[in-house]
Each structure stands twice: as structure tokens, then as C-alpha cells.
Amino acid sequence: MTVHTDVLIVGASAAGLATAEAVRRSGFDDRITMIAAELQAPYDRPPLSKQVLSGAWDRHRTRLRPADFIVSLDLDLTLGETALSLDVASRTVQTDRRTIAADHVVIATGAYPRGLPYQPQLRGLHMFRSIDDAMALRADLLEADRLVVVGDGVLGAEIAATARGMGADVTVVGPQTGLMESQLGSAVAAILTELHAAQGVRTRLGAQVVGFTEADRRVTGVRLAAGDTLPADVVVVAIGAVPATDWLSGSGLHVDDGVVCDRWCRAADGIHAAGDVARIRDAPTGSTYRRENRTNATEQGIAVAADILGVATPPTPIPYFWSDQFGTKIQVDGSIRRDAEMSVLDGDPAAGRFVASFQCDGVVTGILGWNMPKQSRRHRGRIGIAVSDVEEGVATGLGRRHHVRQ
Incomplete structure (x- = not known):
């Protein structure tokens, strides 16, 4: 049996919630359905590597909106429901529970952490994306002394700073010449690397990880191409994220490291994508970009809502992100x-x-x-x-x- 809704939002993410809020603010009172594979109500991800990992916040404080506000949006919200496929022509989504047809489908499924191709399943070896990931890493750090962070970007640097503040012995390993170099440029990356060093964080930059050591199925170290091994009680791999588009295979959408959309976040007739999963094509140049940050997710969600309501103008957001370290x-x-x-x-x-x-x-x-x-x-x-x-x-x-x- 197929159920019908006016707007179907796949993903209870910041982008998905921003879309729902903006549609409702316009006075739209038709049916909005939101589904999400996670069991958590919509929550904010930037605090995970800082306030949640450090223990300054509990998991409930990360909620994007209070429960009563979510109720006021009058959403048909189902958590723990996974989208399996999309038929573009009929705008129908098959989930692990039902079939949902919609006038408008919004893809806001976000991304999942990128792993190393040779990465084994070991106790103490972590990925980091969700609130459960943050809680699991925190629990391990409270019982451990030595942390190795594989990844020298924003997430890796933030985890390193937070863990060092918790008293851990921290080493960051990555291919760049400075922490967050691809986001900050080499001059400021050098300043940030010096800040970390002054706080006791060790770095092995310009290095390549080739494997891990283990004992009794628990990680004990990180092997480098140079031939040495960094000893570790806990390891976190923070080398980027992959758009959650596997479920769109065979849908007919253009998927290339994200759902390719026009400037209005349109992927096809009646189908939009927003947030970490969306790759936007710039019409004048033909180039595309995908941005993984909280501000972008909100702005694209608002743009999608405006286009659904027929009042859209091309969004021209300026990329923005922030980071708090030491x-x-x-x-x-x-x-x-x-x-x-x-x-x-x-x-x-x-x-x-x-x-x-x-x-x-x-x-x-x-x-x-x-x-x-x-x-x-x-x-x-x-x-x-x-x-x-x-x-x-x-x-x-x-x-x-x-x-x-x-």
C-alpha cells in the first residue's frame, strides 16, 4: 500500500528541519512527512566534537529544537525508518516500512564518515559523525591515555583539542603540512599547528597511514608508511565524509559525490536536495561544489522551501564555518x-x-x-x-x- 504526502523530507537533519520550518512559516498547512534512519530527534552536529565529547553537554542539549516546537510543526515524523530507493518519475520513496508518494521530495540524508580502505573492525578504533559516535569515543577516552587522530582537517583538529583538554596524550597524523591547511591556507594552518603544539598535541604531518596494530581485537597502534608505529589506546579516523546517496542507485538522479542540483537545489522535477548530500552546479561556470557545514545546511533548507512554495530566487550564500579549539x-x-x-x-x-x-x-x-x-x-x-x-x-x-x- 502506498501512502501519499504533500512534502516528504528524507532525513531529520539540520537541512531537513530548516526546510520544514520555512515551509510552515509561510502558512503552508498541508501534510509534511519526515523520516530518518537515526533514532534521534533532529540534533546539531558541530557541538559533538567539542561540548559533547568533553562532557560539557549531555546529548539532549544538542537538540535543534525543543520537543514541543517539533510538535507544533505538525510533522508526520518517523525516526528509525530507512529510505531504500527512490522512483523519480512518480516521486515515490520505498522505505524499510512502507511506500511513500509525494508531490515534493526533499533529500536531506547528510553524509557518513569516510573510512580507510584497509580499516579493520577493532575495539578502540572509532569513526565520528553521530551523537552515538561522540558518546562512544568519550567513554573510551575516559579509560585511556593515548589517542591517535587520523586526519588533520577540521574534525580531526577539534577532536584533538577536546581530547587534550580531557587530559589525553594526543597525536594527530595527516598528509598536510599544517592542521586544517585546506580550510585555512598554509600561513594560518601553521599558527594553528603551533597552538596545538603549545598545548601538548604532537603532530605527524605529511605522513601516510598504512595500517593498524592490534591485540585481542583491540587497536594498539597506527602504522605509518615511514615504517614506524604510533602507539595508541584509542584511535579515531576523521578523514572526511561521504554523501549518503547509496539508496539513490538506479533512481535516475545525477549522483556524483552528492546529488547534483541546480542553484535552486533542484535535482529533478519535484525533487530537491539540501545540506551535506547536495552538490550544487553553478550555471555560469558549470563547476559544482558541496559544502559540509551547519550554516550551509540551514540556508539550503530555506532555499528549498522557497522553491517548493514558488517564491524562490537563486540563493547566493557566502560559505561560512567556525571552529573552537583551546x-x-x-x-x-x-x-x-x-x-x-x-x-x-x-x-x-x-x-x-x-x-x-x-x-x-x-x-x-x-x-x-x-x-x-x-x-x-x-x-x-x-x-x-x-x-x-x-x-x-x-x-x-x-x-x-x-x-x-x-
Whole structure:
């Protein structure tokens, strides 16, 4: 038997919830169905590697909205229901419980952690994506001394900082020359790596992991291509995420490291994707991008709702993410390439407080704030502006500027 709904949201994620909220705010009172494979009510992921892992928050504090607010949205919400397939022509989703047909289908299934191709199943060897993952890693860290983090990106750096704050002996291993280099550029990555070192975190950067050692089916170390082994009581692999699109095989949608969509997040007639699972195609250039951050998920969910309601304009969001490590707040608007030229606009890196701009081919592509959140927001409007125009603004008092080569 097939049940029918007006809007079907597959995934109780930040993007899925943002879609439902925005549709309801418009006065839409038809049926909205939301299903999710997880058993948790919609929750926020950024706190998992920080407040939840450290124990500052319990799992309930991560909920995106209070239970009574979720009830007020009047959703047909079912947790623990897994989508198995999608028929694009009929906009029908087959789950492990039923068949659901909809006027509009919103794919908000997020992503799952990327593993190493040779990664075994061992006690003490963790992946990190869900609230259950965070709780399991915390439980192990409370009984362990040595942690090795495989991965030098945002998640790896945040886990390392949190675990070190819990008293663990921490080593981070990864292929880059500095922590979060692909997100921060080489100059700021060096500053972040120095911050970690000052707090006692060891790094093996520019290194390749080739395997693990074990005893009685528990991890005991991480083997490197250089030939040595990093001893460990606990290991967490944090090397990125894979869009949750397996269930869309054979659907007819264009799937390429995410569901490929247009600027309005449209994947097909009556079908949208939002959040970590969505890959957006830029019409003028033909290039595509997929962004894994909380702000992007919310903005795309709102854009999807507007398109469903027929009031959409092409969203033009500026990428944004933040990270808190060892009491340092890092904020990035736009994007920072490794080869970008960095200019300090405010503050001083030596003092631990600064705002910097990053430019490529004469245009500002990103703004980074290091312990200067208000000032960073003030400079956000420079993104997309030619450097010559920025310099004119600086001359009129918008901020001082000196160059730092990456």
C-alpha cells in the first residue's frame, strides 16, 4: 500500500528541519512527512566534537529544537525508518516500512564518515559523525591515555583539542603540512599547528597511514608508511565524509559525490536536495561544489522551501564555518585556497587576535577571524571585491593591511 504526502523530507537533519520550518512559516498547512534512519530527534552536529565529547553537554542539549516546537510543526515524523530507493518519475520513496508518494521530495540524508580502505573492525578504533559516535569515543577516552587522530582537517583538529583538554596524550597524523591547511591556507594552518603544539598535541604531518596494530581485537597502534608505529589506546579516523546517496542507485538522479542540483537545489522535477548530500552546479561556470557545514545546511533548507512554495530566487550564500579549539575562535567567510595571498586587516597574529583577508587573481575570496568575531563580520562584505577597491577602503579607515606570503 502506498501512502501519499504533500512534502516528504528524507532525513531529520539540520537541512531537513530548516526546510520544514520555512515551509510552515509561510502558512503552508498541508501534510509534511519526515523520516530518518537515526533514532534521534533532529540534533546539531558541530557541538559533538567539542561540548559533547568533553562532557560539557549531555546529548539532549544538542537538540535543534525543543520537543514541543517539533510538535507544533505538525510533522508526520518517523525516526528509525530507512529510505531504500527512490522512483523519480512518480516521486515515490520505498522505505524499510512502507511506500511513500509525494508531490515534493526533499533529500536531506547528510553524509557518513569516510573510512580507510584497509580499516579493520577493532575495539578502540572509532569513526565520528553521530551523537552515538561522540558518546562512544568519550567513554573510551575516559579509560585511556593515548589517542591517535587520523586526519588533520577540521574534525580531526577539534577532536584533538577536546581530547587534550580531557587530559589525553594526543597525536594527530595527516598528509598536510599544517592542521586544517585546506580550510585555512598554509600561513594560518601553521599558527594553528603551533597552538596545538603549545598545548601538548604532537603532530605527524605529511605522513601516510598504512595500517593498524592490534591485540585481542583491540587497536594498539597506527602504522605509518615511514615504517614506524604510533602507539595508541584509542584511535579515531576523521578523514572526511561521504554523501549518503547509496539508496539513490538506479533512481535516475545525477549522483556524483552528492546529488547534483541546480542553484535552486533542484535535482529533478519535484525533487530537491539540501545540506551535506547536495552538490550544487553553478550555471555560469558549470563547476559544482558541496559544502559540509551547519550554516550551509540551514540556508539550503530555506532555499528549498522557497522553491517548493514558488517564491524562490537563486540563493547566493557566502560559505561560512567556525571552529573552537583551546579557547580560540576561528571564523572563515568565503573560501581560502592554499596559494591565496593573505593580508592582515585588523589585530596582530603575534597577539593571538587578528582578521585577515585572502585574495586570488586580484579578488578577495575569504575573510578569516582569529579571536575577533565582531571585527571579522564587519569585513565580510569585502568578499568578491577587487583588491584595489579594498585598498581604497582601507585608505579611508576600514582597517590596516599588511601582506603575509603563504
